[in-house]
Amino acid sequence: MSDTLLSVKDLVIHYETEDEVVEAVNNISFDIKKGEVLGLVGETGAGKTTTALGILGLLPAKVGHVIQGSIELEGQDLLKISEREMRQIRGKKISMIFQDPMTALNPVKTVGDQIAEVILLHDHCSKAEALRKAQDMLAMVGIVPERYRDYPHQFSGGMKQRIVIAIALACKPELLIADEPTTALDVTIQAQILDMMRKLQKDQGTSVILITHDLGVVAEMCDNCAVMYGGELVEYGSLEQVFDNPKHPYTRALYKSIPSLDKDVHRLEVIPGLVPDPSDLPEYCSFFERCAEKCPKCNKYDPVRTEVEPGHFAKCLQYMKEWEG
Amino acid sequence: MKMKKVLGLALASVMTISMAAAAFAEEGGLAGANCDPANTEKTEESITIAFGSEPSTLYGPATGNTENESQMIASVLTDNLVAYNAQTGEIEPQLATAWEWVDDTHCRFTLRDDVTMTDGSPLVADDVVYSAKIWRDQNATNETGSIFTDTADAVADDEHTVTLEFTSNAPDIIRMLTWSQYGIVSEEEVEAAGGLEEVGKKPLVGSGPYKFVSWTNGQNVIVERNEEYWNPDYAGYFKQIVFTFTADPAARIMAVQSGDADVAYAVPTAQASTFAANDAVKVVNYTFDQVNHLWFNMGENAGATADQKVREAIDKALDYDAITAVGSAGLCTPALGYFVPGNTYYNEVYTAEERAVDIDGAKALLAEAGYADGLTLRALGLSDIEPVYVVMQANLAQAGITLELDMPDTAQFVQQSAGGDYDLIVVGEYAAARFPSLFIFFQNAYTFCIGGPKWTTDEINAQIHDFIFEEDAETAKELGKAFEETMKESTIQTNLFPAVNSAVINPELKGFNTLERGFMDPSGFYK
Amino acid sequence: MLKYIIKRILLLIPILLGVSAIIFILKTVTPGDPARQILGNSATEEQVQEKREELGLNDPVIVQYVRYIKNIVTKGDFGDSYRTGEPVLSEILPRLRTSGIITIGAVAIGAIIGIILGIISALKKYTWVDSLVLVISMFFQSVPEFVVALVLIMIFAVNLHLLPATGITSAKGFILPMLCIGLSSVASYTRITRSSMLEVLGEDYIRTARAKGQTENNITYHHALRNAMIPVAQSIGTSLGNSIGGGMVIETVFGVPGVGKYIVDSITQRNYPSVLGGALIIAIVLTLINLIVDISFVLIDPRLKTTIIASGAKKPKAKAA
């Protein structure tokens, strides 16, 4: 499709150290259309952030390696271009909001400088012009523009995240990756930030990958939803498909484990067992040990992605017809 | 011209000793340097002399201090009544043109009338009277004052004639007046400098070839040529002399090598000798009528060394060949008498066999004395004598004696040695002549004296007296021998080796002269 | 802020009292009779007794201590040198200037070399370059400083005739002492810079900068360096104070009339009032410098206020708990 902005195919990312190899991302594929908001959901260690860093080409030097796959932005494979070209893309076409606003800002630079920095890098303009634009950005995220001379420590956590968002949106990127943008914030602030993000996203038509472990956030913000487990994309589909008709046992278990105001449940169900050790993943289904719906074959084969309904994929043996019987 | 040159500077007998001259061939012509007409030149250059330790005062007599560095610096600032000519061995006029003994204790000096002091005033008899008062009153307990009695008069007979009263008219008493602590200063100058307490810090006094300029504590002392010096033939060659103080002899030598300094004074001989083949520097080694003696403490605070058996044991345990080899860097042979070979009063009272090492004998004696299990002794010395002590340490260790070393700087050494809180001390007695202060350590009258036993008997005192006051030199030599035999019998001290001083100097420099006690004369240099 | 400064100044009092107590204890156990030292050996026993009485040496120790403190506070009297009879304070003050100049130069040399090496080592971490830098910086930490000094004299003074071997009669004379002291501190600056750099390079805001598309060079020099310099600057501040009294050996080798040489000379001269008085003055100066350094850091960067005040000391690492 021509309106596909980003297309990730068969991506495998490993972290290699002298003692072990961590299989952080295993063979994932997904597409994002222009203006689409994709929710990337999963437990801690599921490989969400690694995927994001992989897209931006910011995997830890020497340790993080893309083993295979492609990441195409408007048809251009980001894994094949030079670091120099990649720098042109970062901040301009793809930008990212990191999890902890407290540490994401450089403490010894004014916020104005930090916003202006990205503008200067990508839009050819003067320093003064960049600073003026930085003030506009501050205003856009709801901060008094005059505070552009202040240092990060003079702002509260929510304000800092607004600044981080201002930096990320300063060059009107085509894709914004937001890595748990609200996790570190108070609940009330979370809502404000999400509201603001949604508004800005609508206004600018930006595509967004929203990484979160909070299904509620996904429900509020996203068009599509991808569920990650053990570095794999276990379920992918539109918000309605995934939420109303979850196919993968993990997704189902996930819903049961979240508290809900609507339903009166006596006790929450806990997914038994632990997240698999990413340095020692099984050759069969990673979720096998914890799966409530497992069958005897499940610990023999690794399932492949299956389209369970149009646009809705799941990675589970029970949907692989050829394996039944 | 030539003679006039010699007049002006006090020279000790440096290279007059034939043996020493042979041993240190390079510097044979030393004493004649001042005769060189080249030295009549005056230049605008300056010379830097690196000393090892900074004196505590620049005018010692004012406070009764005697420190080597202080006396060397003072020697260029002040002139004496008389000077010693090392070549002829004669006492010659300096500020005094003539002198005569009036009676057994009074000597009358006639002064020059063309001398101006640093403040521009002429030298008058009252200045000598004032200086003599300092020598007598401020130095009552040391060698400087020892030639005057407490009540000794100094009377100005007229403006240019002065009569000094001495303790005696010992034959060599006038020669002592050539020593640098007997420089003449005027009362006005001293008062202008702030009185006796202050004059040591700002010695703008005297009528010497150089004038004091500044003393930056911890850094340097600067003196500049006295352009009004009364004897133009002896005006300093260098416009300015800078004295620096660097404790580390290696750094001092390197300063000469690098050209920062022209003279590194008081370098351990062994260290200096290693530069003999180095063209970038010139090494000066010289003896100066001084044998280094090891004295045993026999005074009030004496420990084990009060026992003659211990003293004998030490005497036997020491390896004099090794001590001499290390102490004089192989330039001398062990001393067999109290005086330097070649000295008028030299007697060989020991034989080479007596000087042989006898560890068993030493051990036996120690056992007899009750120290079979060993003994710890403390030795006091100046740092340049350390190598000798290290050899002794090894020698004595074989006999079971542990030797602890204490090597403070000059000022402290002088103070501690007089305190008598040590067992062994190596000091050299400057015995160029029969100075009345010779063997001062036998005279309990003085609380201040460097080293020695501070222990004496009537017999010893009588022997010293006879030796010093004998008119005839030949007889004096015999008397000296008798005294040396007495010392040998009771093992009061043991003779080590002729003291050697060393300096490393800029090879272009000529005119290395010495004053009394082998002190270097800072004003004699020229290029 | 003002409260903090006042508190810090008030905290000085017990520290200085304690230092003076240590010095005073050393003074009382020092061998030798001060009265005899002052008067010299020519003095009689009565004179010495008189002097003892005059100096109050026969009073109880505690009385002596109180008087000692009183003299320091009211008259600035740290004792008189045995050797010259001058007040120790007036002897040491001009020397503090000399030592101060050398210290500033030395710290500058050490810090510049150390920071450069530290940055190189952090950027090339775990490579042979990193190991090489470690070895180079450690070399000067592992050779006795007077050996380095003598070798430098040999090279620059004796062989090349570029710099004076000893003394500081010209500005050139300062170079070698500064270099010697500076080189010996390179290792610690390298280490601090390296670990600080590595820590900072792992910070989130560095990733933010990368995500902006910033070049690695700009990230290193504009983002990382400024942050990484904070602990380095703090350690520079601390070593300013410490090096003033720490140049004893180097000042002695080069014949530099600084406070270190003053103490060394006084030690060899057994001039105890100068040793102890000098040490006390240096301790006071050092404490004051550290105070000024701390306060100026707080003034410059208010974020540090919390860490410095919380730890109550110069070492930011001590706040680990």
Place this chain on the structure above:
Amino acid sequence: MAKMHTPAMEKIEKKNRKRKKPVNSTPAYEAWKRFRRNKTAIIGLVVVGILILIAIFAPLIAPYDYTMQDYTAMMQAPSKAHLFGTDAYGRDIFSRVIYGTRYSLIIALFCTIAALFSGGLLGIIAGYFGGRVDTIIMRIMDIFQAIPMIMMAMCIVSVLGNGIPQLVAAVMFASMPTMARNNRAAILRVRGSDYIESSEAIGVGQVEMILKHMIPNAAGVMIIFFVGFLAVSIMMMSSMSYIGVGLAAPTPEWGLILNDGKAYITSAPYMMFFPALMIMITCFAFNLMGDGLRDAFDPKSK
């Protein structure tokens, strides 16, 4: 097992196969594993080992008695008879340097142990008890710290006189504040951890707590400072020998040998070179080892 096999995994598997039995992963083992990877640190360790052997077998290695003076062989350049030459007293420098290893290491060890026991213990007490005890101890340490370490040591030695016990005492007092501070920090770090709190909750006695829990866990930091301080004390000794305080001749301590030799730096450099080399090698080895230990015990700092 894995989803996907890469060459990197095979390499690791190959390595793991070589290891016969699986080792339990204690903090000490983890530290050793990290230390072992650090090549420079291993070099340091090996050199230290060799030095210790030299110190132990000094009488077997040294061809001469280190005090034996031979004035017929003074200041000879290195030769077959005298590997490192002879000094101004005809003593064999090689023998003196070999025996010097013994003296220098032992004295440095004494100094370090004394420093660790005094300052270290104070730091542990301050860190463990906290509160007023901590304040008092640390304020006292502030007082000691106000005087530069080397100056403090020299003042003490100058007052107490020369000798090994005096030297050890001087170094001990001088290093007390640094030692106390570092150990306190180490203890505080351990103290904050959960298992200490839980041990406290189950009523482990205070002494037992310090001995069994705190010290072993803070041991890493202490070992780092122990090794580092060995180098520091060797350097301090040589500095003091230069000034002329601390040890007295004829102890064949490196600093003293070096100081004897420095007089001949331009004329007979070998006299200074070998003792300086030994000091350098030793301090280098200790520093490298210390650096490796720092990384091993405190991986965060790298």
